[in-house]
Structure formats: structure tokens, C-alpha cells
Amino acid sequence: MIKYLRQDEIDVDKWDQCISHSVNGMIYAFSWYLDIVNNRWEALVEGDYERVMPLTPGKKANINYLFQPPFTQQLGIFSTSHLTSQVVNDFIKAIPSKYKLIEINLNTYNKPDSQTTGFTPWLTHELDLISDYDTITKNYSNNLKRNLKKARQSKLSISEHVRPEELITIFKENKGKELKHLTNYHYDLLRRLINVMVYKNTASVIGAYDETNSLCAGAFFVFSNRKAIFYFSATNDTAKETGAMPLVIDYFIQKHAHSHITLDFEGSNDPGLARFYKSFGATQITYPHLFLNKLNPLFRFGLSVIKKLKN
Template structure:
């Protein structure tokens, strides 16, 4: 099973994106345009003329090149149009170039590596199929979700699509920057570029939550492809949170897309309170994987455990 290592400038974008589009485990994060926006740089492993591919985002530090998981990119790993079995995964991970002295990435649900390859940790995503009619989906809401939707309605809080995504980003940064210090100004700049590119690709849905004075008090940005709606980012100010703003936003979104062959992908979470919010909308947990392969010299491993 021959797998080629290609630098970014050697990759055929049309063949690459066709593979991601047809992949059995297709995710928006794998498209070349998406990787170009979220990665500092990336190379790839390619099998049999793009029947399967594996992007390798990388950086260089202290003279060592390492693979890392970019912000705003939940899962990568192997994407395949034909198979996702053990033999294929073994071949890809065996082909990881030796010059990547550290591999620290999150892999999609079909890319669970073999035991003994490195330090493996299971992470949790939540997903909600939208193909049933709205009434069927809404019957799966828990009591807290239903109560918050009624609370929003009573307080004249409403959610609408076609909000300005950059206003949503600004609102999020104002109210959540202190809670997410790992997302620095450079990351917010990258997020803005990603959303700008996604708009050009027709792959963005932005929703806003408004009070009775038509003031934006919450919002969310979703990325879209032919299979999924991805909850990229969202939040609310104090009034929006207290009055069930995000509950009514997701209810409006679900009402809008119910009956379509799509899945709402919440992009997490392992955080108990956030997971409870997603589960309250009827979403079900699905595991994916965090793999760490450490080939660093022993004296650097002390700092990168």
C-alpha cells in the first residue's frame, strides 16, 4: 500500500477536495481552503491518487517540526473514499515522516489508531440528526431546554438567521475572552479570515439573538457542507444568557433545518455544563480521538509530556 508524502505546494487542490467531498467520513475541516486558513502550514499523506488523504498541520519550534491541532478545527486524521479499516490506518500512521518529532492531533471517529502507537485519549462530540420533522426533534428536548425557550419568548427574545457574523465574533470576544485566554488576538484574526473565506465559499450561516429593542444580545456562527452544520462559535451577553437566548437560537435553527438530510455537529464538549446544554437539545455523544506521539529528545520530553 503506497502512501506518498506531499508538501503543500505539491498537492492538487481539485483532487484533494474531491476526495474530502466523497469521503465516507467527510468533514469540512479537511478541505484545502479550510486548512489554508486555520493552519500555519500543512503537508499531507496521500494514498492511491487521492483515494485517501491525511492532512498534517505543522509548526517549527526550537529547531523541531511538529504536527499540531489548529484552532477552529476539531477533527482531522485520515479521510477515505473507499475504506476506513485497520489496514489503511496502520499504513497511514506507519508513513508519518520521521522529521515530525511530535504528533499531537485530534482524529475523526473513523481514524482510531492502533494501540501502542502513542498516548491515546477519547474525547466527546455531540451530534443531532436533523432529518426528522421538527416536532419529533423538539420532543427530545429536556425540561430545562423547553423552560428556557418559553422564558425567551416571554421576555421577547427572538432568534433570526442572516446576522452579521463579524458582529457575533465581536460579541463573543467581549463576553468570553477572559474565559478562553488560549484564544488570543492572533487566533481571533485567523477566525475572522476563516469566516471571510467561508462566506466566499457559501459555507456560513450566522444567527443572531435580539431583544425587544432589536439589540443583538447573542449569536452563533455555523459552517455548512453537504452533510453537516458545524457549531463554530456562539455566545450571549448577560441578558441573552439569563433569558434563554441560545436555547431559542438553537430551537429556531432546528426548526429551519428539520426534515433535511443534515446533522447538527456541536463540536464538543468534554466540559460537563456545555455537554449538558447540547444533550438538552437531544444531541447524542460520539467519541473521537486525541493522539500524541512523542519522538522528541529525552530532555525535551520533560517539557512536553
């Protein structure tokens, strides 16, 4: 039986134990992570926490809705045993009816029935690191190999002693300027998440420095449940000219090759990024994006008019 639990009813110890032992556990689903990205999170729980699904609610204009929190690519149903499409459908049906608008991401192990409405497949890319480094690099694209050669000739140096704040600064001064939806709230949230993950010793920061010993690229990797997530990265113009980011990722792959770890590139639906991730030999995998609008037709129309007036 699937039970709906408000936050104060959730046994966080049992919750985290479930995520730790789940066949599809992810760092996004641990209670401490959910506390940071949505401190009002609730849950659907089956049995004695054999299967769980976090619910991340919001409320505007007196409308209860579920949304995907920032820096949380996948959530959905997590289970200590085999997951079927029927289980996925049962959990979706168990979402309380008070949530009139739902836009959330499930995870790669959640396979809804093909006839179930509201689901769209979104993309991520994963690279199994169980093979040795030489075997993995045989699947590198020719373009990636050229970029790595260029990066090595550019006299870049790699370091694991990079302060995460430096990465955030580079990102804000470069790519961040194009992403107008990112506010100080998002950067503060990212800092908090990164600091906690560093404190919990579940993260690795790798950076590339140019000839003047200036940081030009870096990536923040997060480890959980035999996965390493390419969680956050940043580059400046020098990195783009020298191929620094491919060198950072290649360094990570070389260090962790021949281990029971899967590198999750955490995306992407963007064709350019998808092509970049595939150049390392990564496999394209889908996860379900769920959108359900249960608002009455008149209210839906009102919302659409408001959105048009804002644009």
C-alpha cells in the same frame, strides 16, 4: 501505497475532490481551509487521492512537530471508501519520522486499534435532523423546554441578518475575557475563516435580539458534506438571563428538520457544555486525540523544566 507530499507536490483539485466525495468529509479538510489555518500544511496520500490525511506542521527550537490548528476540531484520515482500524494505523505509521512531537485530532470515522498507544477519546455531540421537528423536540430535556418557554416569554426576536463581526464583538466582551490564550491573531484568523465561508455560501448566521433590538446572542453554522457545524457562538448577560442561545439553536433545528443533515455541536469535553448539547437529544460520539512524544529523554526533561519555570 501511502505517499508523503510536501505542499508544492499536492494536487489541490484532486485533494478537494477527495474531501468532497469522502464518506467522512469535513470543511476543515478542504485545501482552502487548510491554507488559512496552516499555510505550510503537507499531506499523506494513498493511491490517486482515494485516501488522504493533512499534516499541519510547526517548528520551534529546531524541533519539527504536528499540532491541531485553531478552529479545526477534527482532521485525520479522509477516504472515499470504507475506513478500517488498519488503515488508520497505516497512516499514523506513515507520518514522517522528522516529526518528533505530535498532538493532533483525528475524526469520528477514524477508529484506531484498541492496542495502539497515544490515543485518547475526545467527545463531540451530533443530532440527526432527518426526523420532523415535532419528533426531534420530544427528545428535548425538560430543562431545555423550560428555558425555551422563558426565552419566548422574554420577547426575543430571531434574525438571520446578523453580521459575523457583531458575534465576535459580543464574544470578546464576554466569554473572551476569560480565555486569556485567545489573542488578536486568533480573532483575525476567525474573521478570515468566517468571511471566506460566507463568501463561499457555506454558512448561516442566526441571532437573537432583545426588546431594545440589541443583539444578545448568536451562532455561526457551517454546512459541508451533509453536516451543519455549530461553529462559533456568542452570548452576553442578557442572553444568559433570557435563554437566548437555546432559542437560536432551536430555530436552526426547526428550520432544517426533516432533512439529510446532521447537526454537529463541535464538542465538548467540558461536562457543562456536553450536558447542554445532550439536552437537545444529541448523541455523544468520540474522536481520537493523538499525542506522541518522540523526543529523546534528556530533551523531554528540559522541556518540562522550561514549562514549570514559565508557570
